[in-house]
Amino acid sequence: MTEVTQKQGSFYDQNRSLILMIGLFVFFIFFKMLDIFWLTLDEDWGDILLSKSFSFVLIIFLLIFMGKTLKDIGIKKEYFVYNCLFSLGFVLLSIVTMRVVHTFVAGDFGAWDLSEVTLSFLYFTFVTNIVNVMMEESLFRGIYLRLSLDVTKKHFWKANLLQAFFFGIWHFPTPLKEYVIGEMTLPEVILYTFVLCLFSFLVAIPWGYYYYKTSSLLPSLIWHLFWNSTLGILPLSSDNMAAYLIALSTGIVVGLLSIPVFERFISPKILKELPPWT
Secondary structure (H helix, E strand, O other), rough: OOOHHHHHHHHHHHHHHHHHHHHHHHHHHHHHHHHHHHHHHHHOOOOHHHHHHHHHHHHHHHHOOOOOOHHOOOOOOOOOOHHHHHHHHHHHHHHHHHHHHHHHHOOHHHHHHHOOOOHHHHHHHHHHHHHHHHHHHHHHHHHHHHHHHOOOOOOHHHHHHHHHHHHOOOOOHHHHHHHHOOOOOOHHHHHHHHHHHHHHHHHHHHHHHHHHHOOOHHHHHHHHHHHHHHHOOOOOOOHHHHHHHHHHHHHHHHHHHHHHHHHHHHHHHHHHOOOOOO
């Protein structure tokens, strides 16, 4: 009887966690689409800063309601320098490799031109991305990976792919907006959506891995912040689609290859596997 009760409880926790993940996704995607399609602040500010800021505040209230804190989802100072240096090393390697590949495949050597990048643009790009990555990492790694461990009975790789899946489809409103305003045709939007969601899914895999291994959001926060900011300051041109896709693929591959490197060289003292949410 006890074993049956335990199985029922486990099944209940799995379904409760999955329903919570779906419910949170619908809730937060609503605010994102409201910002993009109704407030259109992405057109005036260059980013959906309002919905991201509001969503991060909501995440804090959600954690309080659940009896959790930001520290519980990995926002903490332990091994700060170590985590920053490791993640910075790989994000810089990924970005430089990606841009070098794009430059040579596309034959576009002017892509490194920073002459029109102002200090105010650098500041604005960095600040908006801080808000962006804090919200997304807190939700998709901090909360979703924890819930995914419940859903998958603590099977990490299944849990990691689940959180990465939600992070991937989180990006579909951006190409949809291009179609609504007439900037892209339907076939172009379908391709753009597929590429954006797929690459977002893939890059979320190492981010989830780092979080699980260290119980710290710092590695994924640093990587996410510098990845987004660099692509904002020096965006890859999509005029040459082959060069664009090859370059992005190269950056993703470097990110995925960082996993075995992490396992081989990371100091054991900072390893602290993430416990499930419940």
